[in-house]
Amino acid sequence: MADNEIPIRAGSERQPLHASITAEQISDLVEMFYERVQHDARLAPIFKKHVPGDWGPHLDVMKGFWRSVLLKTAEYDGRPVPVHVKLGRLDEDDFRAWLKLFDATVDEVFEPGARALVVEAAERIATSLWLATNGDLLARPPAWSERD
Numbered sequence: 001m002a003d004n005e006i007p008i009r010a011g012s013e014r015q016p017l018h019a020s021i022t023a024e025q026i027s028d029l030v031e032m033f034y035e036r037v038q039h040d041a042r043l044a045p046i047f048k049k050h051v052p053g054d055w056g057p058h059l060d061v062m063k064g065f066w067r068s069v070l071l072k073t074a075e076y077d078g079r080p081v082p083v084h085v086k087l088g089r090l091d092e093d094d095f096r097a098w099l100k101l102f103d104a105t106v107d108e109v110f111e112p113g114a115r116a117l118v119v120e121a122a123e124r125i126a127t128s129l130w131l132a133t134n135g136d137l138l139a140r141p142p143a144w145s146e147r148d
């Protein structure tokens with residue numbers, strides 16, 4: 001398809017996931033979440049190995065990523081799958097630990113109506129990263145909501 005034939009997307013596709021979500025909340029989410037990650041027994045060693053020094057650039061990338069997902073700003077142009085594949089095998093419990101911290105942070109930052117939508121978005125991405133990193137694309141993904 002030639003460039004000038006690419007259909008213009010309907011405006012509704014660019015709507016935030018929920019009207020209450022703000023860039024400031026996303027900034028708080030990312031800062032609080034990665035502060036907790038750095039104190040989590042399971043996750044801290046993995047992150048320490050790959051983000052050994054200044055967390056500033058990582059936090060900036062993550063804020064852009066979450067603004068793209070939640071506010072549909074389309075500013076993130078990275079590729080999370082190869083980044084996580086390079087981390088080596090991440091198992092189901094690594095993802096459960098990640099999602100548990102993420103959920104708790106979401107509950108503190110977002111309005112009630114937005115929380116489930118943000119968590120669902122994270123679970124969807126966790127599933128694709130889990131499928132990509134566990135090496136078996138035919139495996140049945142875990143049901144994350146059963147994690148507690």
Ligand code: HEM
Pocket residue numbers: 043046047050051058061062065078079080083084087090091094095098121122123125126129
């Ligand atoms: C087991 C769970 C996870 C672990 C241990 C993990 C670990 C990491 C680490 C260490 C990095 C930095 C890599 C580097 O800069 O060298 C990273 C980047 C990233 N992670 Fe995760 N992650 C996990 C799950 C997730 C989930 C569930 C999401 C999304 C919902 C996510 C989204 C991202 C994104 C967007 C990046 C930035 C990729 C880029 O550089 O463009 N991660 N992750």
